Amino acid sequence: MINPGQHTLARLRGFIVPLALLSLAEIVYAMNDVHSEIIAPPHEVLRALSTIAMDGTLWNATMQTLAGAMAGLSIGFGLGLLLGAFLGISSFLDRLLFVSIEIVRALPSIAFIPIAMLIFGFGYRMELSIVAFATFWPTLLLTRSAVSSIEPRLLEVSRALGFGIRASIWKIVLPAALPRVFVALRLAASVALIVAVTVEVTANPLGLGYGLMSAQQSLQPATMLALLCWLAAVGWTLNSALLWTEKRLFGRMTSTDFTR
Amino acid sequence: MTAPLTLDSANTTRSAPVEAPANADGVHTPLGTEPALFELRQATLTLAGRPILEKIDFVVRRKEFVSVVGSSGCGKTSLLRLMAGLARQTAGEVLYDGKPITRSHQDVAIVFQDYGKALLPWRTVTGNVALALEAMRVPKSEYRDRIGCVLELVGLAQHADKYPGQLSGGMQQRLQIARALAQEPKAILMDEPFGALDAMTRQSLQDEILTIVARTGATVFFVTHDLEEAIYLGDRVIVLRPNPGRIVRTFDVNLSRPRDQLRSREDGEFTRLRHELHTLFKELH
Numbered sequence: 001m002i003n004p005g006q007h008t009l010a011r012l013r014g015f016i017v018p019l020a021l022l023s024l025a026e027i028v029y030a031m032n033d034v035h036s037e038i039i040a041p042p043h044e045v046l047r048a049l050s051t052i053a054m055d056g057t058l059w060n061a062t063m064q065t066l067a068g069a070m071a072g073l074s075i076g077f078g079l080g081l082l083l084g085a086f087l088g089i090s091s092f093l094d095r096l097l098f099v100s101i102e103i104v105r106a107l108p109s110i111a112f113i114p115i116a117m118l119i120f121g122f123g124y125r126m127e128l129s130i131v132a133f134a135t136f137w138p139t140l141l142l143t144r145s146a147v148s149s150i151e152p153r154l155l156e157v158s159r160a161l162g163f164g165i166r167a168s169i170w171k172i173v174l175p176a177a178l179p180r181v182f183v184a185l186r187l188a189a190s191v192a193l194i195v196a197v198t199v200e201v202t203a204n205p206l207g208l209g210y211g212l213m214s215a216q217q218s219l220q221p222a223t224m225l226a227l228l229c230w231l232a233a234v235g236w237t238l239n240s241a242l243l244w245t246e247k248r249l250f251g252r253m254t255s256t257d258f259t260r
Numbered sequence: 261m262t263a264p265l266t267l268d269s270a271n272t273t274r275s276a277p278v279e280a281p282a283n284a285d286g287v288h289t290p291l292g293t294e295p296a297l298f299e300l301r302q303a304t305l306t307l308a309g310r311p312i313l314e315k316i317d318f319v320v321r322r323k324e325f326v327s328v329v330g331s332s333g334c335g336k337t338s339l340l341r342l343m344a345g346l347a348r349q350t351a352g353e354v355l356y357d358g359k360p361i362t363r364s365h366q367d368v369a370i371v372f373q374d375y376g377k378a379l380l381p382w383r384t385v386t387g388n389v390a391l392a393l394e395a396m397r398v399p400k401s402e403y404r405d406r407i408g409c410v411l412e413l414v415g416l417a418q419h420a421d422k423y424p425g426q427l428s429g430g431m432q433q434r435l436q437i438a439r440a441l442a443q444e445p446k447a448i449l450m451d452e453p454f455g456a457l458d459a460m461t462r463q464s465l466q467d468e469i470l471t472i473v474a475r476t477g478a479t480v481f482f483v484t485h486d487l488e489e490a491i492y493l494g495d496r497v498i499v500l501r502p503n504p505g506r507i508v509r510t511f512d513v514n515l516s517r518p519r520d521q522l523r524s525r526e527d528g529e530f531t532r533l534r535h536e537l538h539t540l541f542k543e544l545h
Contacts, residue, residue, distance in 0.1 A: 153377040160344060160364045161395035161443075171391065175382045 040222035049226035057211070061227075062234065065207035068124055069189075069196035072131025077188050079132070080139025081181065087140070088147025089173070101140070109134035109195055113203050127199045127206065134195040135188040142184035146177040179250045186242045193235050208234075294321040297447055297479050298343055302352035305338055311504035312338045315352065318498060318507065320447075325473060325480045327494030329487055329537070331545070335505025336483045340449050343481060344370050356447075366396055369440035373452040375432040379424040385411065385435055386420045392442040410438040413472055430461035434468075441472065447479040455485065463521055466493060470519060487537045491530055492519060499537065501544050509540065 022042045029041035040048070052058040087094045112130050120126035150173060158168045200209025208231055215224035298320040305313040313335045320326050330336050341347040342354050345364040354361050356368065369392075372378040379388050389407045398406065411417045414434040424432055433453060440448055450469075454462040470493065473480055484490050490497045497511045511533055515524050524530055 151377050153372060153374060154380065156346060157370075157372075157378050157391075160346065160370045161392060162364055162366045163395055167394075171394070172380070175380070178382075 036221060037219045038221055040225055044222040045225045045229065048220070048222035049230065052211075052223060052226065058227075058230065061206075061208045061211045062230070064124075065193075065196050065200065065209065066234075068127035068199070068204075068207060069131055069192040071124065072128035072196065073135050073188055073192040075128065076132035076135030076192070077139045077185060080136040080184075080188070081143050084140040084143025085147050085173075085177075087144045088177075089169075094144070094148075101137075105137045105141075110198055110202070113199060117203060122204055123206070127196055127204050130199050131192050131195045135192050138191060139184045139188050142187065143177070143181055146180035146184070147173060149180075150176045179246075182242075182246050182250065186239065186246065189238055189242060190235065193238060197231065294323055296320065296355075297322045297324075297357060298481070299355040299358075300342075300352070301355070303342060303349045303354050304351040305335070305342065305347065306350045307338075313342075313349075314504040314506045316505070316507060318510070320479060320481055322446075322479055323477050325482065325493055325495045327482045327484060327490035327497045328500060329484055329490045329497060330500030330505070331502060331541075332485065334500040334502035336485075336500055337451055338505065339500070340370075340451050340481065340483050344368060344449050346370075366443060367446040369443045369445035369448045371433075371436050371440050371448060371450040371453045373455050375429065375436045375453075375456075376424070378436055379432060379439075381424055384421050384423055385416055385427070385438075388424065388435055389439050389442050392439045396443060406442060410441045413441060413475075414438045414468065430457050430465065433457065433465065437465075437469070437472075441476070444476075445478055447481065448473075450480065450482045452483055452485065454489070462489070467519075467521065469493070470517075474518065487541070488525070488534060491515075491533045491537070492521075492524060497533070497537070499540060508544065511536065 026042050049058075087097065109130055112133060113126075116126045116129050120129060154172050154176060155168065158172045163171065196207065197209040197212075200207045201213055202209075204210065208227055212224055212227050212231075215221075215227060296319045300316050300318055303313060303316040304311070316339065318326075328336050328339065338347065342349055343356070343361070345356075345361045345368070356365060380391065383391065386407055389410060390403055393403055393406060407420075408417065411420055414437050416431060416434055416438060419427065419431065424435065427435065437453070453469075454465055457465065466489065469480075472478075480493075482490070482493055491511075491513055494513050497513060499508045499510070500506065501508045513529070513533060515527055515529050
């Protein structure tokens, strides 16, 4: 039997390995008098993090990255949702666009950085256009499959009750597809963050990615590692928030077991 | 195919004795005098070059309970889909109330076998019944009374706020029946509605459907593969044979109503029909 106390203990067990590794790094660092341009001891990383947090640069960079990622996500997700729903409903459209989608989708979105730079120059517009492109495809594909895999019996029920197309979409298709569309949103959100940071690291003088690059170039490994840890925290928070929302919205429906 | 004999489990707490019909004319009008509600004339259905139904002729009269039996693949479900307006015949005529069926009618309700797939998992019991009222554009102010009334009728009043996933199979099928009743239908088309349920639940639902039909005066077209169920419920039993689906014979069921799980099944007429149907089925295979 597991009582609640043991349960918390079991969860805390997951922190043993990272804490041990950090302590080890600290000890190794203290014993050898290293001066490195690549790594820094944990306590210095912590100090660097508090420095950039205090002077506001961390906050600014985070907002820039999130703005680029979220703006791009809303465009890419919105368009992907729309086209995906159409393709899921109409097998004609699906067959018409299938080849084009498979070809364009195969292009790595990062390859568009030079083109986007030419069109938009540096700044938000370039970053969000690439994020939009990158998030558009997974959203499109997942929405298409969510819509096309709706239980045909439900559509028949709707037909038998005499609902028109609009009412069918509103009452059956949308709510039936919503849980899987939300999974698409979660996936697209993590893609958005990855791509936004990549664009900042490689080209755009904005946000956390650019912060990482300038810390590296000015030989500040502690700041660089602090930003890295911070990015992990941002990504984790974003995903947890979406997971929590998903559970709140659709939690009771996952208990629906059709095999009974 | 032999149907299981389930004679001894009628005394369950749920199987309420079938009440006498509430409306006076439901007692015993000779059904032969009622006007036709459904009429099929030489109805033929071909799907992708394969003949499914061939030259089907029959009439379902108002307030009649017609059972259809046949082995799997004999086109029972296709026949129901033609009458539901979910499929179109390739030749012949399918009439509802004297007019050709071109689309689904709101006063014809359908109860599918796969209740789990026919219910909206994101809506509660109340919400699932409300779907039918939304389709009929019933004023919102009437929802409460009408939903309460049909849930009472199928015995789900206590579960109004549950989701389909929280209900047992029998209760889910009751919910689908409640949704059908909310349409206040003239006719109910049922496609093996109790096929996936255990014997006890099946018997109590059989009796419930008979009570409800007697009370509402609805016409029922009931597809099943259980010969005894067909006899027990029906005024007539239509037997189909496969490849392509066509009518072999039609039996009149001269059992008095209300029916009773013990008395009706021990009646000489019941055993005679059961014998004839079993023999016919053996000849067909």
